[in-house]
């Protein structure tokens with residue numbers, strides 16, 4: 001699982017990780033470059049190299065780097081000066097060779113295997129001690145070692161916990177005792193309302209990002225600054241929204257209309273429809289009086305109420321958080337709301353997003 005990591009590192013260019021690389025778990029690896037990035041910068045090497053040198057110089061003058069980041073910067077600066085093979089006098093440094101080879105791969109849509117075969121051949125053809133990279137990954141790491149770091153985190157098979165922080169070295173889940181390395185052979189379900197378990201690393205980062213922020217380096221101004229970020233919105237379909245918010249499916253399950261939702265169950269297609277949209281029209285609107293053109297009835301009802309954040313919070317505040325195995329053991333399967341009097345029964349959990357301070 002890719003996790004957003006907030007750390008004061010910078011990236012020369014964004015991109016996707018190659019499928020070729022398989023890394024051990026919980027190991028930080030550099031992000032690398034997309035084919036489009038490579039094509040774009042390949043012909044422009046001299047300009048890019050100048051910028052790169054300047055950025056490396058600036059960044060090395062900044063004191064906020066971790067030892068690992070500093071080592072990466074040093075490697076970048078060295079690779080810019082290292083000849084491709086002993087005695088190579090031309091423009092081909094280790095860094096430039098990696099860049100040109102990757103550009104060739106991108107332009108001609110070479111597969112990783114084909115590219116690796118080319119690298120093997122070139123390494124064999126050139127003088128001993130040459131700096132031809134062993135793999136696509138190594139070539140990309142040469143030109144962009146400071147990507148955003150990606151951390152791989154194991155999750156319990158039953159979605160109870162992530163093996164991180166306090167549980168980083170556990171070999172079994174402390175909640176359901178399932179072995180950490182037990183693999184799913186059913187392909188796995190969606191986590192449903194247990195999505196919160198997977199949102200935990202993101203929420204932990206967001207809780208730092210808004211009130212405190214993190215120190216990052218501005219390569220243009222050549223100075224560190226405090227970066228702040230917040231979760232502005234989430235975009236889901238209705239079932240996905242139910243997983244995130246914990247709202248139950250049922251007759252009152254439209255996320256905005258809540259208690260005032262009007263639905264119609266279609267027996268044959270086994271689907272629920274949201275109806276009575278004429279409620280949103282002004283009282284005097286002609287459509288409200290029409291019968292034949294709609295469902296055979298006049299519409300006299302008012303528009304649904306606006307339910308405030310405080311109202312929803314009051315419904316979920318004392319509910320438990322999601323805790324794995326679809327959180328069914330204590331929360332149970334909530335009844336559809338036609339049987340429910342208490343609006344709280346329309347929610348299965350208190351979503352992890354309520355932890356955010358805004």
Ligand SMILES: [Zn+2]
Pocket residue numbers: 156157158159160161173174175176177178324
């Ligand atoms: Zn578990």
